[in-house]
Amino acid sequence: MKNVPLKGIIAYPITPFDKNEKVDIKLYKKLVERLVKSGSHGIAPLGSTGVLPYLTDDEKEAITEVTLQQVNGRLPVMVGVSNLTTERTIYHAKFAEKVGANAVMIIPMSYWKLTDDEIVQHYDKVASSISVPIMAYNNPATGGVDMSPKLLKRLLEIPNVTMIKESSGDVQRMHFLRKELGEEVAFFNGSNPLALAAFAAGATGWCTAAPNLIPKLNIELYNAIKNNNLVEAQEKFYKQLELLQFIVSKGLPRSIKAGLTILNEDGGYLRSPLKEMNQLEIEKLTDILSKI
Amino acid sequence: MKNVPLKGIIAYPITPFDKNEKVDIKLYKKLVERLVKSGSHGIAPLGSTGVLPYLTDDEKEAITEVTLQQVNGRLPVMVGVSNLTTERTIYHAKFAEKVGANAVMIIPMSYWKLTDDEIVQHYDKVASSISVPIMAYNNPATGGVDMSPKLLKRLLEIPNVTMIKESSGDVQRMHFLRKELGEEVAFFNGSNPLALAAFAAGATGWCTAAPNLIPKLNIELYNAIKNNNLVEAQEKFYKQLELLQFIVSKGLPRSIKAGLTILNEDGGYLRSPLKEMNQLEIEKLTDILSKI
Amino acid sequence: MKNVPLKGIIAYPITPFDKNEKVDIKLYKKLVERLVKSGSHGIAPLGSTGVLPYLTDDEKEAITEVTLQQVNGRLPVMVGVSNLTTERTIYHAKFAEKVGANAVMIIPMSYWKLTDDEIVQHYDKVASSISVPIMAYNNPATGGVDMSPKLLKRLLEIPNVTMIKESSGDVQRMHFLRKELGEEVAFFNGSNPLALAAFAAGATGWCTAAPNLIPKLNIELYNAIKNNNLVEAQEKFYKQLELLQFIVSKGLPRSIKAGLTILNEDGGYLRSPLKEMNQLEIEKLTDILSKI
Amino acid sequence: MKNVPLKGIIAYPITPFDKNEKVDIKLYKKLVERLVKSGSHGIAPLGSTGVLPYLTDDEKEAITEVTLQQVNGRLPVMVGVSNLTTERTIYHAKFAEKVGANAVMIIPMSYWKLTDDEIVQHYDKVASSISVPIMAYNNPATGGVDMSPKLLKRLLEIPNVTMIKESSGDVQRMHFLRKELGEEVAFFNGSNPLALAAFAAGATGWCTAAPNLIPKLNIELYNAIKNNNLVEAQEKFYKQLELLQFIVSKGLPRSIKAGLTILNEDGGYLRSPLKEMNQLEIEKLTDILSKI
Structure with missing residues (x-):
């Protein structure tokens, strides 16, 4: 696999806010450090x-900068840059x-349903503006558009x-x-x-917010797979399944x-409208967590 | 019906852009004038x-101002003010x-699925910040959240x-x-x-972009209904149905x-990623249009 | 409309059973008589x-015969003859x-999803075996196959x-x-x-079990439509809507x-597995019913 | 696992017909023998x-008898006995x-959607009429009812x-x-x-028609799993995946x-309405098959 800087457990930090719903950069750095050390x-x-x-655009830039400073080359960093318009995504x-x-990650956020051609052009324009590799992200539940496997295959033709x-x-x-794409395709699970x-x-990897809470189990599952030990992978998976289902059903942030x-x-x-x-x-x- | 400034055919203008994908205010005014006269x-x-x-926020403000200037009291104007965050919506x-x-129209734009309580709080906070009436807008296909009739009923309890x-x-x-709500409820069709x-x-009314193209038929349908003439309403409806289906299936802008x-x-x-x-x-x- | 013997309110009787879950023919005749008089x-x-x-096949034949005897030409009778195999349908x-x-009514009951060609052949073989008109019935929720409007259009080409x-x-x-088919098409509502x-x-008509309970309102709705009086049709419809929704959601028998x-x-x-x-x-x- | 006579690859024979669409018992025996030897x-x-x-009922009985005669104890035999009515299922x-x-396999065939209580009673009545173990079968796509995992859990409480x-x-x-049910639950995959x-x-096992065509690959996949060799299981799976997808999408018979x-x-x-x-x-x- 060429130009694929990621594998294994890809950890997603939350963006924390202060009481006034402003981004809390200091706390964010602490949360990133926890993930790196996990x-x-x-x-x-x-x-x-x-x-x-x-x-806001300013907040996104601040988060991007501070993440790279904090990680400081210890791990690869992939930044989400999705936006409704092509211009802002670029x-x-x-x-x-x-x-x-x-690397950057891009989901084709849609309000108006995009045609396949519009999506390909969107990725193509962004891709030709940068040199780092892009992860195309399909998530109909949040992004509102469902990219078919055939469309994903087309996207992978963009260098x-x-x-x-x-x-x-x-x-x-x-x-x-x-x-369709053989063993060389790098697909990541986001569910x-x-x-x-x-x-x-x-x-190739698992994109997940779970390492904020249970990094050890997440990594043990991956290691069992790497060791071709399905029996152990099963055991590690069923230990964490209830938590995984819960955080997805209730919303990750x-x-x-x-x-x-x-x-x-x-x-x-x-940040409103999202509520605690x-x-x-919380009791559930x-x-x-206490049973894990 | 109290505090319901709208009825009949509510016309939705497009926002036109120039070659460089900047909002074309001059053209927009012309398009609004066409709708008023329609x-x-x-x-x-x-x-x-x-x-x-x-x-962008600036573009939204410009469109809002110029619409009110152009309409100049000849017709009621309802402005879309939806935003992902409560703060920006206010x-x-x-x-x-x-x-x-x-009036203002608000759809609960969602990335993370909102709970019913979050949606009610979102509307409540906005409603208590303004005095003009609000149209709550349910459109799961674009907004990503489907408000149940029961939730809509809760929203109508906000003054x-x-x-x-x-x-x-x-x-x-x-x-x-x-x-559930009796003859006093003002519900509008957006499909x-x-x-x-x-x-x-x-x-009570029909919120539609169709008057940009076929205002006469839209209004004749409404008038037939007002005259309790279902036979005529049917005739007017079937004349325009193919166009209505086409513009929805291909995307309104x-x-x-x-x-x-x-x-x-x-x-x-x-504006990209949306394409012509x-x-x-176009031939279709x-x-x-030629058959109408 | 040629060869269309039905219109208006088409009433569907239940098939009642006795304590031992055998068909109760005597009671059935009484229920049919009620519908005719309604x-x-x-x-x-x-x-x-x-x-x-x-x-069973014998029970179907008994019900068919006794219905025609009881109705005795006072109203048109359309018999359901659907079956999984073509041979039994014929x-x-x-x-x-x-x-x-x-007339006979046929829904393409499916266990294995049928292709459009299989469905057309199924209807064609049955249609060429009889002379009475056929109502093609689309009900994905019970029959398990959803016939597209285009397929229905193909079926209507069978004489x-x-x-x-x-x-x-x-x-x-x-x-x-x-x-697609113009004013000459006879389509009936089954929802x-x-x-x-x-x-x-x-x-053209409404196929419904509701006349077993509220025939007067069903017929008044139809008459209001015939009289091109939408305002009255609305009134009659909203009076019966809650009942219509309830009987559908709980299952008609x-x-x-x-x-x-x-x-x-x-x-x-x-008859088991169906239960009371x-x-x-029942209280609901x-x-x-008491409010109607 | 108690009272679980099955595991591994459970092979499903087709029921072949002759030119006149009568069950071809002689050919059926030959096809069963192939599966036993596979x-x-x-x-x-x-x-x-x-x-x-x-x-028909007679045909079902003939197929049941002849299968047991032909297999003659060499392998466990599980007979499908599903029927719309409880009486016929018993x-x-x-x-x-x-x-x-x-063993017998029962899918709650539904025309009218059954409530959970109706389904439990249906299984309960059948279960109390026989002594052999029952496999409860969930297949919304063919049976028309989707049993939730919670309902399946209730069914497993029936001895x-x-x-x-x-x-x-x-x-x-x-x-x-x-x-929910721990390692002792015997669940089989039918997809x-x-x-x-x-x-x-x-x-515990895989219920499949594929051994009619590719028994070796099916069994190799199962063996790789038994040997805790995920890498080999993956390889065997991807070799047969295209065939599995094809036979499902086109209908198994x-x-x-x-x-x-x-x-x-x-x-x-x-047998009609099913067609070749x-x-x-066929070329596809x-x-x-030629690539396998």
Whole structure:
């Protein structure tokens, strides 16, 4: 696999806010440091978990810069640069490259449903503006557009689109990618409850917010797969499955923030309209975490 | 119905761009003037048709101001002020009120799925910041969140949320609203191919981009309903149905722009990633318009 | 419209069973007589309401014969003859014709998804075996196959397939049929909560089990439409909507049986695995009926 | 796992017909013998592949008897006994037990959507009428009812319901079963393209028609899993995936019949309305088989 700087457990930090709903940069740096030290294999700021679409351009730039400073080359960093317009996507992709990102991730955020040709042109224009590799990200549940495996295959023909992140929750999409594109395709799983099925299907890595809460189990699952030990992978997967399902069903920013509090870590505040978990949900999460 | 400044055919202008993908204000004013003169009963800038989410804050403010100047009290104006964050939604709602909007329209744009409580709080915070009435807009296909009829009922308990726009394409949602809330509820149809079914169900108005192309037929349908003449309403509806289906299936900004060109009107350019219709689609649209 | 013996309110009787889950022919005759006297415009035994698929061949034949005897030419009778195999469908269609049915209704019951060609051949073989007109019935929720409007259009090219019953719950399917096939197409609505929208779209009739419980309102809705009085149709529709929604959501055989009991009529027993409504559901239905 | 007579590759024979669409018993015996000799670990007549719902009661009994005679104890035999009514399901279950079946498989065939309570009672009544273990089969695509994991859990509380077959195509259902019910639950995969993901999730076996065409690859996949060799399992899976996807998308009876012809085996005829594959499909299947 050429031009694929990522593999294994790619950890997604949340973007914490202060009481006045301003980005809390100091706390953010602390949370990134935790992830680097957790043993994860990459850091991915400004993902869905990092509430990218809720931030201003200035905030996005600040988060990008401070992540690269904090990680400081210890791990590869992939920055989310998705935007509704092509012009703004190019702008943020160039900024990420300039300050040292190893890769950028792009989901075709859509309000108006984009045609396949519009999506290809969108990626093509961004790709030709930068040199770092791009991960094309499919997540119909958040982005609003569902890129078919055939469209993903087209995107991979763009020179620096070298990675696919599949979050549609359908393992058969991954089968298609692998079958069509061979062992050289670098596809990543973005659907937490599919972690085992995706690795079984041959995924290169797992893009996940879970290392904010349970990094050890996430990494042990990956290692079991690397060691061709399915029995152990199964065991590690079923230990963490309930947590993975819970954080997905309740929303990642809300869940990670609540989980950090339960673990006696500061997770800051959320930005409206996103609200904190209610008491019942917090109790459920406390119970799940205590059993792990 | 109290505090409901709109009824009948509410016309949605597109936001045209120049060659460099900058908003073309001069052309926009011309397009608004066409709609006012078309006989429509209200003007709604910065809707989905007006590519609200693809505009910067400055562009939104300019469009808002210029619409009110151009309409100049001849018709009620409802301004779209939706935003992912509550803070920005309040900002734009206040701006619209300040420059004279008769109402604002808000769709709960979502990246992370919002809970019902989050949505209610979002509307509540905006509503308590302004005095003009609010139209709550449900459109899962573009906004990404589907507000149940029960949630819409909750929203209507907020004093200045007085109107509902339903674009889910399910006429049974409208039945529910009418049955639950009685004849006093002001619900508007936002799904063009449901125009007849919605009026039959008792809709107060129809929010549509179609008056950019076929204002006469739109208004004749409404008048037939007002005259309790279902036979005539059917006839007027089936005459325009193919166009309504086409512009929805191809995307409103793309379709209206192409339709204006076919009618020898300048519709400007689109902003990337949105692209012009292809030749085949333009031919189809030409054929549909020629038969009307 | 040629060869279309039905219009207006087509009433579907239930098939009642005795305590031992045997068909209760005597009670069935009484229920059919009630429907004939109710003012409905046609009678349709062996529909979904009549639990066709749960009956043996002998039971189907008995129900067919006894319906025609009881109706005795007072109203047109359309008999359900659907079966998984083509051979059995032909058998029952011929039987229905022999004993005097005015039409037969056929839904392409599927276990294995049928291709469009298989469905066309299925109808074609049955149609060429009989002379009475056929109503092609689309109901993906019970039959398991969803016939596209385009496929329905193909079926209408078979000489004695002259009627379509649409129960997909999507009014736009009806718009398509009318637009493609013109005013001469006889399409019937089979989705109770869409009764008003379907008549507004131009439906020739409404296939419904509701006349077992509220025949007067059903017929008043139809008459208002015939009189081009949309305002009155709306009023009549909203009066019965809650009942229509309830009987659909709870299943027609269960609901009609319970409703008959509430109205002090004997509805007999159900055949397992179908079970009676629970007490809470019966109370809800009692409440709905008492308000009408 | 108690009372679980099956594991590994459970092979489903087709039911072949002669030119006049009568069951061809002689050919059926030959096809069963092929499956026994193929190395499969169990034989399952009268499944979806065996077109159970298209057969008369007499035909079902003949197929049941002849299967047990032909297998003659060499492998466990599980007979499909599903029927729309509870009475007929009991009848066929008792018959299967009487002639020596090791287990029966039951899908809750539904025309009217069954409530959870109705489904539980249906299984309960059948289970209490026989002593052999029951596999509860979930396949919304053919059976028309989708049993939730929670309902499946309830069914497993019935003493001789000891096995679950999941064909919903959602690997997360299997995760739920395993997590809720522990390692002792015997769940089987019925969705061919999920074969690898299901085994990775801990499935006890794979219910499949594929051994009619590619028994060696099916068994090699299972053996790799048994040997905890995920790398080899992946390799074996991707070799057969295209075939698995093809036979599912085109319908199993049609596909297996065509595949047998391509392999120079007699597969007999289909019963209407099911039709042979067209030439293009046969060529595609020939190509897929030739590459294996």
